[in-house]
Amino acid sequence: MKEQNKRIFILNLFFSLCLVVLYDPFNAYPKEYSKAPAWLTQSQIDSIDQIKVKWEDETDEYSFILKKEKSFWTYSEKENSEPLFCDQDKVILFLTALSGWKRFERDSKILKDEEFLKEGSPGRLSLLGEGKIILDWEWGKCYRNQTDCLVRAKGASLSFQIPAFLPNHLGFSTDDFFLSDRPFFHISPKSINFVEYSLGGQIRFGIRKEKETWVLESEEKNKLNNSSVDSFLLRIVSWGGESGFLKKHLSPEFLSGKEIQKLKVGYLDEENQQEYIEAVDMGIFKGNYKLLRVEPRIQYIIMPSYSWEYFRFFDTKQLQN
DSSP: HHHHHHHHHHHHHHHHHHHHHHTTTTOSSSSGGGOOOOOOOOOHHHHHHHEEEEESSSEEEEEEEEEEEEEEEESSTTTSSOEEOHHHHHHHHHHHHHHHOBBOGGEEEOHHOOOOOOOSEEEEEEEETTTTEEEEEEEEETTTTTTTTEEETTTTOEEESSSSOHHHTTTOOOOOTTTTTTTTTTTTTEEEEEEEEEETTTEEEEEEETTEEEEEEESSSBBOOHHHHHHHHHHHOOOOOOOEEOOOOOOOHHHOOOOOEEEEEEETTTTSSSEEEEEEEEEEEEEEEEEEEEEEETEEEEEGGGGGGGHHHGGGGGGOO
């Protein structure tokens, strides 16, 4: 009798497990992508301070590293190369998209490399926080029409589909996709204490903050209207061009161009140290565009020719009202 009860109990347990697997009352295996768990929690995404990307196409191999420096992101071609300023909005858009990607088990498949890959080697996306790996992905085929990509953990064979066309998020069409097109974006207007504009090597105007008062850089040191200066500084930090541009893509004729005009901005950094950023007009680039060089982190921005006119014809009397 006891043996019979034991068998009945085991059978009931077996059928109960079958029902659990079949109906999934605890939603352990969601049937819809929208109900699947995210690849990363929001706290994990918030902790990301380094993004490494590597991919190749038919002719070239690309790689770059995005790093978070204090309150902004930088771009480097290699681990020890000089970091350049990033387009912060593009990094934020990528991290926002990442937060919506789900790990949908029902669509997962074990694929051989030739099934997973489109051609060549898989792309690589590594996300790190405080030196520790948060996510290490390889990606294979991406379908533009379906806006889907195959991804898998590095070295694994189990592949997942994500509803995202990774080339759009990571700028596969160009390796300078993440470069900033604004030379002064990372400077808070409140931290600026000096502005100087030069044309043809001659200083046209300059303003300086002395304690809490802005004055004109002249023998008279005329006092300026702080509210008007605030609007002027906001214009400077918002000033931008068409796109960032890597030095390696420039021909020697542009690199050796003569300085035409320059905007120099001084500010106090987060450690209260005096720093300067210079935006230098290097002349005509192509058509109606000019090449701007940003110092001391040497990077380049393509600017519409008319973008300098505001400073070239600026009248400091506007700051005295």
